[in-house]
Amino acid sequence: MEADSLIQNPKKQRLNEEQGIDGNNKCFGNLPELILRHILSFLSIKTAVRTSVLSKRWQFLWTSNPYLNFGKHIPGKRTLLMNFVERVLYLRDSSDIKEFVLDFDVESDACRVKSWITAAVRRNVQTLSICLWGSRGQFSLPRCVFTCETLTSFYLDMRCILKVPPIICFSNLKVLIIENVAFSDDYTTQQLLSGLPVLETLYFENCTWGCHKVLSISAPKLHFLTIVEDDDMQNPSGCKFMIFGPSLKYFAYGGKFLNEYCLYDSLSLECLDFDVDCYDEWASDGWARQVAYRMFKVLIATPNVQDVRLYGNACEVLAYAAELLPKMPIFNNLSYLKLGSLKLQCAALWKILQNSPCLETLKFFLQIEPISDREKADIILDPMPSCFLSHLKRIKVGSYDEENDLYVIKILLKNAIVLDKMVISFEENLEMQDAFYKQLMKLPRGSQNCKIVLK
Structure with missing residues (x-):
């Protein structure tokens, strides 16, 4: 206005x-x-x-x-933005700040930026969101941030080496999100992660772990843990994460498993989310086997999981360590399985299905892929997963290509004898949808109550 x-x-x-x-x-x-x-x-x-x-x-x-949001400045108006921030903080009364958001190009003004953050902390800030760029790796946060008793949510994004003071105490911090930060040594990292008594959500994305060999994450009230790796920024020798999460409900991982993750006291875990990208590494069977072993270690530690989501190459890469498949745990509580796509010839996928007797919902995020060797597929499907005979009630296919064979859908419809509904996303025109639907209706169904829906 x-x-x-x-x-x-x-x-x-x-x-x-x-x-x-x-x-x-x-x-x-x-x-x-x-x-x-x-x-x-x-x-x-x-x-x-x-x-x-x-x-x-x-x-x-x-x-x-109570809400101060200073977003990215408009090019050419940097001075105006800086003056505006300082005028707002100077004229503001002494009431508490609920949220302070700063997205700023630091350049040579680190001292002024630190004074803004300090002003927010002195006003008992609850949510602190700091995104700093252009600092050339030299910026360090004010010490008062690390002992702020009112802070409940802290988001930090800066391409700098994180320096922390000797004393850290986030007594009320429940959400910690860190992106693009470099952790230079074990002491710094452990100092940060040991002062989080009430932390519930922890998120790391594209962080650099330096020369870390072992990193311990121990938060008694941690419910949600997400780690996203960027292969250009990781420790090439690998780091071993020791995760102690007696209250952990959700663990998500995205990347190429450059590091090893060991979950302890994780029997309460309800949801496991893997998005594994190993396309470039498949030229090396040795590397793929290492990824498979690291994935398997997490699966073994979470037998009570109820919701599993496997994207990218999460299923395919397990096949590079076929000796592990017979040792796959039984997922008695697993009721929901979501996959990036369905490759019927993937032995690891069918082993997971065979070890999930109570599975109720099976969803393919992308599409069912064609079958190149039906005889091999028939061998993999023997024995048929028990959930197909007793619990599997919903199958959802995210995208179906008309050129793909109906063979896979035919197998699913024929063998899921308690199926209530199959939902298929079909992106062609209405005329082609109608023709495809008529084909589907001719397929034999193990469950006469099964409803087929095209979206």
């Missing part, structure tokens, strides 16, 4: 503190101050500041706005 837009037509009745547009006292400006401050909290800080020109009553309402 620009100042010019606030100029009213003099022929029109003014909307002010004392009189509403209908001549009574029920105008917006007469709402209680507490409500007005609450309304301002939904506006961006820039818009909230602009309301100060509405009237004398509005002049300083914005100064207690």
Whole structure:
């Protein structure tokens, strides 16, 4: 809202503190101050500041706005943004800050940036989101950040080596998200991860672990753990993560398993999410076998999992260590399995299915892939997974290509004898959908109650 837009037509009745547009006292400006401050909290800080020109009553309402979001600056207006940030922090009252967001190109202004973060901490900030770039790896956070007792959520994204003070205590921190940060030594990392008594969510993405050989993550109340690796930034020699999570419910991994993950006390884990990318490494069977062993170590540690999601090459890579398949754990509680695609000839997939007797939902995120060797597929399907005979009620296929054979769908329909519904996403025109649907209806079904749905 620009100042010019606030100029009213003099022929029109003014909307002010004392009189509403209908001549009574029920105008917006007469709402209680507490409500007005609450309304301002939904506006961006820039818009909230602009309301100060509405009237004398509005002049300083914005100064207690608990949400301060300073996003990326517009090229050529860096100085204006810096002056605006400092003016807001200088004029703001002493009330607490609920959220402070800073996305900024540091360049040569590290001292000023540190003073902004410090100001937020002194106002008992609860959510701190810091994304800094252009610092050339030299920026270090103010020490007060690491002992902020009011902080409940902390997001940090900066391509720098993280330096931490001797004393760290995030006594109320529940969410910690770290991206693109370099951890230079074991002491720094363990200092950070040992001061998190109430942490519930931990997320690492594209972090560098330096010369770490072993890294311990121990948080008694940790529920959600996500680790995404970037092969260009990892320790080439590999790091062993020791994860102690008695309350862990969800573990997600994305990358090429460049590091080893050992889960302890993880019997409460409910959801396991793997997105494994090993296309480039498949030229080396030795590397693929190492990835398979690292995946298998996590599967062995989570036999009570209820929800498993396998994307990328998560299933295929297990086949490079075929000697592990007979040792696959029995997933008695697994009821939901989501796959990137279905390759019927993947022995690891069918071993997981055979070891999941209570599976109820099977979903293919992408598509069913063609069968090149039906005789081999028939061998893999013997014995048929027991869940097909007793529990499997829903099958969902994310995308079906008309050129693919109906053979796989035919096997699924024929052998899932308690199936209630099969949902297939079909991206062709309505005429082709109708022809495909007629083909489906001719296929034999083990369950006469099965409903086939095209989306």
